[in-house]
Amino acid sequence: MELAKRRGFIWPSFEIYGGVGGFYDFGPLGTILKNKIIQKWREFYVIGEGFFEIDSPSVMPEEVLKASGHVDHFVDAMVECKKCGTAFRTADLAREQTGKDIEGMSKEEMEQFIGKNRVRCPDCGGELGKIFDFNAMFRTTIGPGSKRVAYLRPETAQGIFIDFKRLQRYARGKLPFGVVQIGKGYRNEISPRQGVIRLREFTMAEAEVFFDPEDPHHPKFSNCADEKIRLWRAEDEVEGREKLTEVTAEQAVKKKFVCNELMAYYLVLTKKFLCELGIPENAIRFREQTPGQRAHYSSETWDAEVDTARFGWVEVTGLAYRTDYDLSRHAEFSKEDLTIFRADKKRKVLCHVIEPSYGIDRPLYCMLEHAYTTDGKRKYLRLKKELAPIEVGVFPHLNRDGMPEKALEVHRSLKSKGFMSEYDDAGSIGRRYARADEIGIPYCVTIDHQTLKDGTATIRDRDTAAQVRVALAELPSILRSLICGEVQLGEVGEPVKK
Numbered sequence: 001m002e003l004a005k006r007r008g009f010i011w012p013s014f015e016i017y018g019g020v021g022g023f024y025d026f027g028p029l030g031t032i033l034k035n036k037i038i039q040k041w042r043e044f045y046v047i048g049e050g051f052f053e054i055d056s057p058s059v060m061p062e063e064v065l066k067a068s069g070h071v072d073h074f075v076d077a078m079v080e081c082k083k084c085g086t087a088f089r090t091a092d093l094a095r096e097q098t099g100k101d102i103e104g105m106s107k108e109e110m111e112q113f114i115g116k117n118r119v120r121c122p123d124c125g126g127e128l129g130k131i132f133d134f135n136a137m138f139r140t141t142i143g144p145g146s147k148r149v150a151y152l153r154p155e156t157a158q159g160i161f162i163d164f165k166r167l168q169r170y171a172r173g174k175l176p177f178g179v180v181q182i183g184k185g186y187r188n189e190i191s192p193r194q195g196v197i198r199l200r201e202f203t204m205a206e207a208e209v210f211f212d213p214e215d216p217h218h219p220k221f222s223n224c225a226d227e228k229i230r231l232w233r234a235e236d237e238v239e240g241r242e243k244l245t246e247v248t249a250e251q252a253v254k255k256k257f258v259c260n261e262l263m264a265y266y267l268v269l270t271k272k273f274l275c276e277l278g279i280p281e282n283a284i285r286f287r288e289q290t291p292g293q294r295a296h297y298s299s300e301t302w303d304a305e306v307d308t309a310r311f312g313w314v315e316v317t318g319l320a321y322r323t324d325y326d327l328s329r330h331a332e333f334s335k336e337d338l339t340i341f342r343a344d345k346k347r348k349v350l351c352h353v354i355e356p357s358y359g360i361d362r363p364l365y366c367m368l369e370h371a372y373t374t375d376g377k378r379k380y381l382r383l384k385k386e387l388a389p390i391e392v393g394v395f396p397h398l399n400r401d402g403m404p405e406k407a408l409e410v411h412r413s414l415k416s417k418g419f420m421s422e423y424d425d426a427g428s429i430g431r432r433y434a435r436a437d438e439i440g441i442p443y444c445v446t447i448d449h450q451t452l453k454d455g456t457a458t459i460r461d462r463d464t465a466a467q468v469r470v471a472l473a474e475l476p477s478i479l480r481s482l483i484c485g486e487v488q489l490g491e492v493g494e495p496v497k498k
C-alpha cells in the first residue's frame with residue numbers, strides 16, 4: 001500500500017480534507033491498470049463469450065429497486081455503542097472479535113451472540129445496544145423537491161433486467177444469451193475499515209446470462225469440462241470445516257456440487273480470468289455461500305476468493321444463480337410480459353439467470369500484492385507484462401553527447417507505434433531502473449554511447465535485470481513480442497555482460 005500510494009496507483013480520496021472511509025482514488029498508474037483489467041474482462045466476456053454490453057444510469061428510481069428487492073433486503077444489521085454512540089456493522093464486529101461468521105442470523109440471534117461472546121465497542125470498549133436495520137443504498141431525489149425518491153445503484157445488473165425486452169429482441173431468440181455492464185456501484189458501508197477492500201463506491205463488471213431453465217447448457221462446455229476448480233462447499237463451512245474439494249468442471253456438475261453446467265463453466269472462466277491477471281492458481285478458491293450469507297435474489301452463490309497477505313481470503317467475484325427472481329419481479333411490478341416464446345420448443349420461457357459479478361478494485365489490489373516481489377536489494381512489481389501500466393521506459397545513459405535527444409526520438413517513435421512508453425532522464429541510471437522496477441515497467445531501453453555509433457540500444461528485463469543489445473530498427477517488433485510473451489529476452493539480440 002505504501003508503494004501503491006507513493007508511486008501513483010491508488011490513494012485515499014479527499015485526503016486534504018482528512019479523507020472519508022470507503023473511497024479511493026486511482027492515480028495515474030492505477031487508472032491505466034484499472035482500464036487494462038476492464039479491457040481484459042471485455043476480451044473474456046464481450047469478445048470471447050459474445051455478450052452484449054450496455055451502459056445504463058447509476059441513479060435509479062425507487063420503483064426499480066422496490067421490484068428488485070433492494071429497498072427491503074439490501075440491509076445491514078447494525079449496532080450502536082451505548083457509551084460513545086458509534087454505529088457498527090454487527091457481523092463485522094463479531095468476525096473481528098470472535099472469528100465467527102454471523103451473517104444471515106436474525107436480529108435476536110445476533111443480540112444473543114453478542115451478549116454471550118461479550119462483543120464490545122472497538123473504539124471505547126462500551127456495551128452495545130439493540131440491533132437495527134440500515135439500508136445500504138445511497139438515497140437521493142430526482143429533480144427539485146423530495147417526492148421522486150431514487151438511489152445510487154447497488155449493482156449494475158438491474159439496468160440489464162429492466163432492458164430485458166429490448167435485449168432479447170436484439171438477441172433474436174438465441175438462448176442462452178448474455179448481457180454485460182461495467183460501471184460504478186454503490187454501497188453505503190457502515191464503517192469500512194479495510195481500506196481498498198471495502199469501498200462505498202466501486203467499479204463492477206457484471207454479466208447476466210439468460211437461459212432456459214430446462215436447458216442450462218453452455219455451447220462451449222466441453223472446452224472446460226476437464227479444468228480443475230477448488231471448491232469450499234457450504235455443507236463443509238456450515239460444519240466448521242475449511243475443506244477444499246478439487247474437482248473438474250464436469251465432476252462438479254455430475255456430483256451436483258454446482259447447480260448446473262453454466263455455473264461450472266463460469267467458475268472455470270473466472271479462474272482463467274484471475275490467472276490472466278497474474279494471480280497464481282493456488283491463491284484462488286471458490287467458496288459457496290451458506291444460505292444465511294446469500295443475497296435475497298440468489299439460490300446458489302459461489303464467491304471467487306483470492307488469498308492475500310494483508311486481508312486473508314478476499315472475495316473478488318460473486319457467481320449467483322438468480323433463478324427467474326429478477327425477471328418475475330419486474331414483470332409483476334411493471335406489468336410487462338417478460339417471457340420469451342421459443343418457436344423451436346413451442347413454449348413460453350421465463351429465463352433464469354446465472355450472474356458472474358466481478359469487482360474491479362479488489363482484483364487490482366490483489367494483483368498488486370501478488371506482483372510485489374523483493375529479492376535482496378531489488379524490489380519490483382512482477383505484473384503481467386501486457387497489463388503493466390507503462391510498457392517501456394526509455395532512458396539516456398547519460399545526460400550529454402546527444403543521448404537525451406536520441407532517447408527522446410526513440411521514445412516518440414515507440415509512442416507513435418502505440419506503446420505506452422515513458423521517457424526518464426532524472427537522476428542516475430540505477431535510480432531510474434529502480435523506479436521502473438517499482439512501477440512494474442517490464443522493459444527499459446537505454447540509449448548509450450554505442451547507440452550513437454552503431455544504432456543499437458540495450459533492453460533490460462524487469463524480472464531478471466538481464467540486458468540484451470538490439471538494433472533500433474528492430475526495437476518495436478522485438479518489444480511487441482516480448483510484451484505479449486511470444487519470446488523471452490534471452491531469445492533476442494546479443495546478451496550484455498555486466
Ligand SMILES: [Zn+2]
Nearest residue numbers: 081084121124
Ligand atoms: Zn463506543
